[in-house]
Amino acid sequence: MAGISSWSQAVSRSRDVTGSAVLHVSEEVREALDRGTPIVALESTVIAHGLPHPTNLAVAARLEEAVRAEGAIPATIGIVAGIPTVGLSREDMARLGTAPGVIKASSRDLGYAVAGGLDAGTTVAATARLASAAGLRVFATGGIGGVHRGGERSLDISADLTTLSRTKVAVVCAGAKAILDLPRTLEVLETLGVPVLGLGTRDFPAFYSRTSGLQLDHETRDATEAAAAIRAHWALGLEGGVLVCNPPPEEVELDAAEVQGWIQTADGEASKSGVAGKDLTPWLLDRLAHLSEGRTVLTNVALLEHNARCAAQIADRLILA
Numbered sequence: 001m002a003g004i005s006s007w008s009q010a011v012s013r014s015r016d017v018t019g020s021a022v023l024h025v026s027e028e029v030r031e032a033l034d035r036g037t038p039i040v041a042l043e044s045t046v047i048a049h050g051l052p053h054p055t056n057l058a059v060a061a062r063l064e065e066a067v068r069a070e071g072a073i074p075a076t077i078g079i080v081a082g083i084p085t086v087g088l089s090r091e092d093m094a095r096l097g098t099a100p101g102v103i104k105a106s107s108r109d110l111g112y113a114v115a116g117g118l119d120a121g122t123t124v125a126a127t128a129r130l131a132s133a134a135g136l137r138v139f140a141t142g143g144i145g146g147v148h149r150g151g152e153r154s155l156d157i158s159a160d161l162t163t164l165s166r167t168k169v170a171v172v173c174a175g176a177k178a179i180l181d182l183p184r185t186l187e188v189l190e191t192l193g194v195p196v197l198g199l200g201t202r203d204f205p206a207f208y209s210r211t212s213g214l215q216l217d218h219e220t221r222d223a224t225e226a227a228a229a230i231r232a233h234w235a236l237g238l239e240g241g242v243l244v245c246n247p248p249p250e251e252v253e254l255d256a257a258e259v260q261g262w263i264q265t266a267d268g269e270a271s272k273s274g275v276a277g278k279d280l281t282p283w284l285l286d287r288l289a290h291l292s293e294g295r296t297v298l299t300n301v302a303l304l305e306h307n308a309r310c311a312a313q314i315a316d317r318l319i320l321a
Helices: 004-013 027-035 045-050 055-069 090-098 107-115 124-133 159-166 182-191 223-235 256-273 277-291 295-320
Strands: 039-042 073-080 083-086 103-105 120-122 138-140 170-173 196-199 218-220 242-245
Touching (some): 027 039, 027 073, 039 055, 039 124, 039 295, 045 055, 045 090, 045 103, 045 120, 055 073, 083 124, 107 159, 120 124, 124 138, 138 295, 159 182, 170 295, 196 223, 218 223, 223 242
Parallel strands (some): 196 218
Antiparallel strands (some): 073 120
């Protein structure tokens, strides 16, 4: 644990180049903001906790390349030595992907990580908050967090949901992670007033599978229609976020029934092992990778790249309006 003096030093170090905020925005991202170039935020938990090394760094590079291929600027977000950074360098990514003791930071953990001078991979909630603070409006991820199975008893509900309702950012994802209670997750999103748009679908994706059997109220045919809906939402003064659900590519989707079988096995193992809280999601995803002989990882990587490309297209349409 860092002492009080080192905490103060960390806060001092984490001031932006302007000296006005505890947030560092890379030169490339600042220039893109000044020029009005489309930008896509990317999260860093996939680097720090989602994938093993060296796959994590290779995938991070592929996601940034996918965004650039669509004419947008990538801004991978994380915390390096207590500095919330929008636009991580390759050196920063390598540090988060290999250094010991990198924490998993949700929105509630940001101040603690900054004060302690810690390294942190940022979750959907934390990434969205930092992206919005920097003026970024589009964020691509794999799947959001939500209501965990048994959440009606445990109250294990991800901060991603409340953050989406309070943060002006459009999140492009393949739905919520399949390990969650998807019907209750959608109900909470509705209660919080978060619009959920299907991108070319009226079916809520189930992360590894294109369909969950849950119908969405709103479908947009392409990036142009999605951007129009997002723009209109904010023009009405509705300051919260928008969820854009992009099904995984058909060639990599997994059979939903088979995935549910793996999840039931992993859930039972987690209960016996006492795994809970913020450790549960990465533990379950690791078990699914083992049970599926790596197939869930391949699908995860493919949908991450697919979402990054679609997010760049939406960001471009928002800028052009």
